[in-house]
Amino acid sequence: MSVVGKREAQRLLQAGRNCWRIERARRVGFLIDGAAYFAALRPTLARARSSIFILGWDFDSRTRLVPGGAGDGWPEPLGEFLEALVRSRRTLHIYVLSWDFATVFAKDREWAPLYKLGWRTQPAPRLSFRLDAHHPPGGSHHQKVVVVDDAVAFVGGLDLTHGRWDTPDHRRDQPYRVDVRGQPSRPYHDVQAIVDGDAARALGELCRSRWRAATKRDIGPARGASDPWPQEVAAELVDVDVAIARTDPGYVSGRPITEIRQLYIDAIATAQRMVYLENQYFSSSVVGAAIESRLREQNAPEVVVVSRLTEEGWLESQTMGVLRARLHRRLQAADVHDRYRLLYPHVPELEAPNLLNVHSKVLIADDDLCSVGSANFNNRSMGFDTECNIAIEACGQARIRHVIAGLRERLLAEHLDVQPEQVAAEMRRNGSLIRTIEALHTTGRTLEPIDAVVTTEAELLVSAAAIIDPERPADPEALVRELVPPDAARPMAARFVGAAFSLLALAALAALWRWTPLAGSLEPRALAAAIGWAAASGYAGVVVLAMYVVSGLVAFPLTLLMLATLIVFGPLKGMLYALGGALLSAAITYCIGRMLGRDAIRRLAGDRLNSITSRLTRRGVMAIATARLLPIAPFSVVNAVAGASHVELGSFLLGTVLGLLPGLGVMALLVDRIGAVMRAPGWGSVGWLALASAVVAAAAVRVWRRFM
Numbered sequence: 001m002s003v004v005g006k007r008e009a010q011r012l013l014q015a016g017r018n019c020w021r022i023e024r025a026r027r028v029g030f031l032i033d034g035a036a037y038f039a040a041l042r043p044t045l046a047r048a049r050s051s052i053f054i055l056g057w058d059f060d061s062r063t064r065l066v067p068g069g070a071g072d073g074w075p076e077p078l079g080e081f082l083e084a085l086v087r088s089r090r091t092l093h094i095y096v097l098s099w100d101f102a103t104v105f106a107k108d109r110e111w112a113p114l115y116k117l118g119w120r121t122q123p124a125p126r127l128s129f130r131l132d133a134h135h136p137p138g139g140s141h142h143q144k145v146v147v148v149d150d151a152v153a154f155v156g157g158l159d160l161t162h163g164r165w166d167t168p169d170h171r172r173d174q175p176y177r178v179d180v181r182g183q184p185s186r187p188y189h190d191v192q193a194i195v196d197g198d199a200a201r202a203l204g205e206l207c208r209s210r211w212r213a214a215t216k217r218d219i220g221p222a223r224g225a226s227d228p229w230p231q232e233v234a235a236e237l238v239d240v241d242v243a244i245a246r247t248d249p250g251y252v253s254g255r256p257i258t259e260i261r262q263l264y265i266d267a268i269a270t271a272q273r274m275v276y277l278e279n280q281y282f283s284s285s286v287v288g289a290a291i292e293s294r295l296r297e298q299n300a301p302e303v304v305v306v307s308r309l310t311e312e313g314w315l316e317s318q319t320m321g322v323l324r325a326r327l328h329r330r331l332q333a334a335d336v337h338d339r340y341r342l343l344y345p346h347v348p349e350l351e352a353p354n355l356l357n358v359h360s361k362v363l364i365a366d367d368d369l370c371s372v373g374s375a376n377f378n379n380r381s382m383g384f385d386t387e388c389n390i391a392i393e394a395c396g397q398a399r400i401r402h403v404i405a406g407l408r409e410r411l412l413a414e415h416l417d418v419q420p421e422q423v424a425a426e427m428r429r430n431g432s433l434i435r436t437i438e439a440l441h442t443t444g445r446t447l448e449p450i451d452a453v454v455t456t457e458a459e460l461l462v463s464a465a466a467i468i469d470p471e472r473p474a475d476p477e478a479l480v481r482e483l484v485p486p487d488a489a490r491p492m493a494a495r496f497v498g499a500a501f502s503l504l505a506l507a508a509l510a511a512l513w514r515w516t517p518l519a520g521s522l523e524p525r526a527l528a529a530a531i532g533w534a535a536a537s538g539y540a541g542v543v544v545l546a547m548y549v550v551s552g553l554v555a556f557p558l559t560l561l562m563l564a565t566l567i568v569f570g571p572l573k574g575m576l577y578a579l580g581g582a583l584l585s586a587a588i589t590y591c592i593g594r595m596l597g598r599d600a601i602r603r604l605a606g607d608r609l610n611s612i613t614s615r616l617t618r619r620g621v622m623a624i625a626t627a628r629l630l631p632i633a634p635f636s637v638v639n640a641v642a643g644a645s646h647v648e649l650g651s652f653l654l655g656t657v658l659g660l661l662p663g664l665g666v667m668a669l670l671v672d673r674i675g676a677v678m679r680a681p682g683w684g685s686v687g688w689l690a691l692a693s694a695v696v697a698a699a700a701v702r703v704w705r706r707f708m
């Protein structure tokens with residue numbers, strides 16, 4: 001039977017297996033890169049009459065969808081644009097739902113869009129902004145969906161925030177590609193799909209379910225008929241079935257959903273000739289296993305993965321970069337028929353760290369199936385974060401096969417700096433995806449191999465990397481079994497003992513800082529100089545307390561400050577200074593939270609911190625102590641929430657002392673014992689150090705088993 005015949009006999013897309021629903025769309029289009037998407041989105045939003053839903057990992061009200069000026073008479077910044085829309089149309093309601101982000105992303109986020117959106121339209125706001133914290137600890141809401149009047153929907157990898165706009169040229173000097181401060185942004189490649197009809201209506205239902213889970217409010221369907229499809233976008237397909245696939249760990253739907261995971265597995269398993277993947281990440285255990293299995297077959301399909309050359313920052317390089325390199329090494333070993341390539345788009349004029357950021361999430365299997373959405377090829381997107389993709393299957397129809405192939409040709413043409421027609425012609429000539437790429441390779445802009453290498457140092461971080469990229473909320477042992485190769489797997493107790501000895505190593509470094517000639521080279525200059533000056537001055541106590549207060553106001557890591565205090569002042573005096581400074585800092589940020597009030601904290605922080613509020617008010621001292629011992633939020637944040645929640649000040653301070661003392665005591669013990677070894681080496685001092693280390697390790701394991 002021919003490939004087309006097989007596709008007709010057995011449809012790959014099946015509702016309830018690898019997708020949520022299959023709905024009809026009157027029109028479908030694909031928008032490559034942010035300039036095309038934003039230019040299509042703005043007129044669509046401007047035509048809204050009843051409702052607009054915006055789901056995103058990030059949202060920035062300062063974003064200009066058309067940086068050069070839309071010239072449509074509406075305000076240019078996104079927030080002002082949306083506000084003007086609701087003011088001009090009494091029937092229009094806009095709902096913006098953004099992930100209640102982790103603190104690590106705070107420097108890249110707009111801190112107070114909820115003060116800009118919604119409150120201005122009081123007392124009856126029709127522009128509602130909410131932060132959605134309804135996800136597992138450490139998880140995120142990663143869906144990028146916009147639905148207008150339940151009639152037109154956009155799905156893909158692009159958030160409505162700064163740093164996403166770019167053209168297919170991805171030029172180094174692009175005056176419109178800037179962040180909200182006017183600074184140049186990294187070149188950015190992504191893909192968004194646009195659909196209408198019943199498919200858009202179903203995506204509207206998905207948005208309403210997310211809104212209901214986040215806010216406990218039901219939003220009815222759009223009223224009246226409208227056709228906000230942007231005239232600037234020509235439909236590439238008409239009257240076609242569109243599958244909607246999701247990932248949900250169960251915090252929205254009430255049960256875990258892994259439709260995208262199954263979709264990727266099925267697409268790779270049934271591909272006959274080629275699989276083309278574009279993605280920001282390439283570390284998924286399940287996607288990797290599916291590809292590895294196919295590459296070992298005699299008639300293996302070609303697999304081409306296009307990703308970015310470099311990760312963003314040191315942390316991603318040492319986690320996601322390590323996992324990608326490991327997977328790449330496995331696939332190279334399995335590629336006995338030379339059918340696998342891992343490539344990146346090389347743009348000659350771009351230099352590190354501003355190389356092209358491939359952020360798209362695209363899968364194309366043969367000419368028969370394509371998927372576009374928010375789900376990365378990493379473990380998180382398979383079951384831990386919320387995701388949304390759409391998929392289209394040809395089912396033997398030549399018109400759909402032509403469009404699916406055309407999407408792949410457009411993407412390759414952009415990366416190879418040729419025309420889509422050249423890609424299509426070369427594909428017809430040799431019938432091979434890899435040979436087509438090699439034939440069109442030039443010395444200029446082109447696709448180059450990624451030499452993903454795992455260094456010895458990076459190998460040591462594999463356990464941390466696995467935790468960074470979990471597939472689902474799970475028992476820690478099960479998580480490690482799935483993500484860490486057998487030769488690197490260790491019991492959780494052993495890993496926690498390792499973590500305790502990492503603390504020991506940190507204390508050893510601290511001792512070197514204080515008691516050896518290496519002090520000058522190991523000293524963290526700013527912190528050590530400040531605390532050292534305080535120790536030498538006549539106002540040591542006042543200065544150190546002031547440092548703790550300032551650190552609390554700017555959310556400087558308390559543990560680091562405590563460790564530095566112990567090193568400079570010694571165990572006993574250092575403990576007194578550290579505990580006193582932490583209590584004063586806690587009391588001041590507690591008072592700030594009390595002055596701001598519960599409503600302000602709730603609107604600023606979202607439901608995640610509201611759940612902390614309920615725990616603090618119900619359980620008082622022990623809840624505060626637990627929050628200090630097993631941090632559920634940054635130190636200053638817990639202080640402000642406790643104040644806004646009207647936790648009794650005495651209980652708050654007592655709980656803080658009880659929660660901080662164990663960790664502070666451990667740090668003081670280790671610093672003291674290491675100092676003793678270095679001052680008077682001998683069996684006695686070494687023995688006491690070994691005993692202290694064993695106690696710390698045992699206590700760490702016990703705490704883990706009891707609370708985690």
